[in-house]
Amino acid sequence: MHEEELMKEFDLFRISEGRFRISLTTTCNARCWFCHNEGSVPPVQIDGKNGLRHKMHTCSTEEYITLVETLIDLGISRLYFTGGEPLISPKLEPILDSIPLHGKDQFKVILATNGVLLKKKLDSLKSKHIDKLKISLHAFSDESMWNIEKISSVDEVKASIVQAKQIFPEIEINTLLMPENQHENMDIIQFVRDLQIDIEILELVWTDYNRPTYTEKRISTYDLAKDLIHQGGREYINKSGIGVNLKMIDFENCSVRLMDNSLGSSYVGTCQMCPVKSSCVEGFWSIRVDPEGFAQPCLLRSDLRIDLKPLIREPKKLKEFIPLWIGSFMKGVEFSGTGSKERIR
Template sequence: MTLPLLPPAAPGVDWTALQNFAALRGQFRVSLTPRCNLQCWFCHNEGDVPPPATHADRTLQPRHRELHADDYVSVLQAMVDVGLRRVYFTGGEPLASPLARPVLTRLPDPGADGSYTLITNGSLVRKHQDWLAATSVDKVKVSLHYFSDASLYEIANSRVGIGVILDGIEAAREAFERVELNTLLQRENAHEILPILDYALERRLPVQFIELVDTDFNADHRDSAISADSIIKHLRSLTSDERTEIAGVGQGRRVFRVDGVEIDVIHKGLGRHHVGQCGTCPLRLQCVEGLWALRLDHAGGIQPCLLREDLRLDVRDLLGDSGDVLTAAVAQHLAAFTEGTL
């Protein structure tokens, strides 16, 4: 990609880390709400208090919302201007937020190499289909960790019904050219992995299968983790088109192409990849990702890591300033992170 022209303001700012992150197509993940209508047991809620924790103990509440729609749009414009053009909207469930429509219908142009992806559980897509179809969202990624009412209840503690989820996928397909699925491999859905794969292939939907990685977010369910070896073996029986990707940061993955449909598997056996401060981080052994995304939360914080609250940068006081001030602060924060000086 072509590196952006950086703002002339803020002399002395070290833009190197932010430029490199943008050049490597790092993600900018934007959480519109911590709330969700499902309660998946493995949810990390982008670093906030997960819905299952709140359900179990009402004293455990996520951060209060501090941002308004205008704030989100301003931050998006500023970050797009400095090259962070792979934007993912998350939650909780982003379509459960009252800000979903006023934000997603006002997205700045991300440029020719940019994209906007909506990550959703699918249950509310049909309800919002009409206005969603008119947005600049490029792709919808639906989390499909269940394939029956029974597994939906066991995994997400919900009786909404799998039919609602599957109808949401169809609604997304009607409105968007690019729809993908992702599925966490676990004991609770092990018997449904091949049916999910068949469902995806029949509809020519790319799907990602993900091995569970131990973190504090899922410590009570470590026995639910299952290996990806079985799905990898099955995929190899369907195709010889396989490649391995271990570049950059985060988890390595195996990528298969079956009849032109891309299926990838996040496979722990390929290792994890870290940068900068991660090298000496005391939580590195529990780390899922390394630095592959910057996250903006609904309370006005930007952070490069889910496990380190001390790395969260509060940008609320910068929202009334020019975008140059905000991006300079983020650039300095990211430089300090990668150099290990935070």
């Protein structure tokens, strides 16, 4: 396979808003039952004392900065900073400080947070070049929040969302539809409609981490979409970019984006012969980088993980490697470039 062909595939990833999700820590102040920790292997575990056991955090701040600078140079249009809870990481602010002023036509910096610590961090974050805050709001009462996340601070999160709306260019709420919050989803949606901000409502995605509860916990967004249309929402399907297609319900001042497994997703070359494709509903849309410096293109295939740390120490090789690796995954061919795979441990 000629490198030119792989570069064309990588260019498709770029212009289709393919993204990198960079996890800064596996540490979190919540314990959401559905969390896959961005595919970190193994996932966070709860010990006998109900405390959390975390992975070693081996990427330094400087290594993260090198990675981010390389991705910007390569033209990656979406850079997500996630966790765990990224606001816990002392590395977050120095990394954000390294990101230059930029236009949205160049790239977007998105910070994903559960919002619990947001109020304390707003003053320091408002000076950073953050284009979008993606805030999880899975509950509208402390009782439901405890059942889902094992914390009770929903009023603080809602207040932080109101404050953040005045500071950041774009705010989006993220909600997973599940039995524990099904009775409160209209309250959450009305809250964001009143604030005139968008919300994305997700269906549970099958992974090895939620295998025991997936069947009983997954709820379709179909009935919710019908209710929103009945309220006057205008429906259409968003098929742009890479990843799962979304059902959009637009109101006058906000949009409700609904994941719907029946709408299909974008699959690439490697997906076609994937042994777990029948369980996959998201398709290929993102590269996830965990705190140890491993990157993987799929939550369901830990055997596809690549160790980027040796390359991060040689930025020129990293810049050469990433496009060809992504291109080969999209094309469905083996790539024998520098980089090491780590099998499931």
